[in-house]
Amino acid sequence: MTPTQLADAVLRSVRAAVADGELPAGTGAGDALLRRPPHGGADWSTGIALRLAGPAGRPPQAVADTLRRRLAETPGIATVTVAGPGFLDIALADGxxxxxxxxxxxxxxxxxxxxxxxxxxxxxxxxxxxxxxxxxxxxxxxxxxxxxxxxxxxxxxxxxxxxxxxxxxxxxxxxxxxxxxxxxxxxxxxxxxxxxxxxxxxxxxxxxxxxxxxxxxxxxxxxxxxxxxxxxxxxxxxxxxxxxxxxxxxxxxxxxxxxx
Structure with a gap:
């Protein structure tokens, strides 16, 4: 999985959560906000849940956990964990x-x-x-x-x-x-x-x-x-x-x- 594909997967997880009613309608995704994590153990980190928490009217960690469950099922992603106030740390699969x-x-x-x-x-x-x-x-x-x-x-x-x-x-x-x-x-x-x-x-x-x-x-x-x-x-x-x-x-x- 490339960074571009990962960004698409993050945005798809937001849209799917909205479509299934796990996030309120109108919760826009925008940018995937991918960054290199400042610590080891993950390949990428995103703060998208922190940005969506306000529009969704939910705590950032709750939004992050909703997205975590969906991202963890994506082929090419090994693990997804919620870190700190609501960051998603993503480790990619081999390859x-x-x-x-x-x-x-x-x-x-x-x-x-x-x-x-x-x-x-x-x-x-x-x-x-x-x-x-x-x-x-x-x-x-x-x-x-x-x-x-x-x-x-x-x-x-x-x-x-x-x-x-x-x-x-x-x-x-x-x-x-x-x-x-x-x-x-x-x-x-x-x-x-x-x-x-x-x-x-x-x-x-x-x-x-x-x-x-x-x-x-x-x-x-x-x-x-x-x-x-x-x-x-x-x-x-x-x-x-x-x-x-x-x-x-x-x-x-x-x-x-x-x-x-």
């Missing part, structure tokens, strides 16, 4: 990572922009969630430059893909269960928030997560190591990351180089 990677690998390539460093710096400064520090050169190739880190992460992912092709290793989304390192899982989780790719700050987080994962769990075989399923999974993760980074930069009007 969720593979489904997400397959979805991302099927995305079309974003348009390629001509090289124009000055344009890129202007666009990044305009899009930044926080004003860049005074004196920061957005054209510099330094790690303290967030634009450089995002572009470097994209180029490094592309380099890994070229290396994989030379070794005859192809990306394989279906091998996603091989991604067991915490840094890989964190990167995969961030990719599930692809709808945020138009945010400069989120792109920095994704770039840093990719660089962390590539350092902790190298994409390609090292030394005498034999190519295996884990490398095919890591290449799929690298390709998905490159696609999302390029898409986000393109939305901001910034080029995504394959080499730096």
């Amino acid at each position: 969720a990572g593979a489904a997400l990677l397959a979805e991302l690998l099927a995305l079309p390539a974003p348009p390629v922009l001509p090289e124009d460093p000055a344009r890129d710096a202007r666009a990044w400064r305009a899009a930044s969630d926080e004003r860049p520090p005074a004196g920061l050169d957005l054209l510099s190739q330094r790690t303290e430059n967030p634009l450089f880190r995002v572009r470097y992460a994209h180029a490094r992912a592309c380099s890994a893909l070229r290396g994989g092709a030379q070794l005859g290793i192809a990306p394989e989304a279906a091998a996603a269960e091989e991604l067991r390192h915490p840094a890989e899982r964190a990167l995969l989780a961030l990719l599930g928030e692809r709808h945020r790719a138009g945010s400069a700050g989120w792109l920095v987080r994704l770039a840093d997560a990719h660089l962390d994962a590539a350092t902790a769990a190298p994409v390609l075989p090292q030394g005498p190591e034999k190519p295996g399923a884990v490398h095919r999974a890591r290449l799929a993760l690298a390709r998905a990351t490159a696609t999302v980074l390029a898409d986000g930069l393109s939305r901001l009007g910034i080029g995504a180089p394959d080499h730096l």
Whole structure:
């Protein structure tokens, strides 16, 4: 189950509860409000019950429990628990990572922009969630430059893909269960928030997560190591990351180089 499919399932559970009289007529669903939970034990969390409690005239935990029972029966969802004042914490069944990677690998390539460093710096400064520090050169190739880190992460992912092709290793989304390192899982989780790719700050987080994962769990075989399923999974993760980074930069009007 992908994040998009999960959001649809959350909204369907609201509509079904209204249709069956478990929630009052006119209780609108709106956005599924999916977020990464701040703690372990779940893949996603939604505060939709907190938002619906007022219109429904019921306590948030009661609304959450109504939705929990319905969501727990949805194929692709392993467990649903009510947390805190009425959040729904959702753990996905095995295969969720593979489904997400397959979805991302099927995305079309974003348009390629001509090289124009000055344009890129202007666009990044305009899009930044926080004003860049005074004196920061957005054209510099330094790690303290967030634009450089995002572009470097994209180029490094592309380099890994070229290396994989030379070794005859192809990306394989279906091998996603091989991604067991915490840094890989964190990167995969961030990719599930692809709808945020138009945010400069989120792109920095994704770039840093990719660089962390590539350092902790190298994409390609090292030394005498034999190519295996884990490398095919890591290449799929690298390709998905490159696609999302390029898409986000393109939305901001910034080029995504394959080499730096």
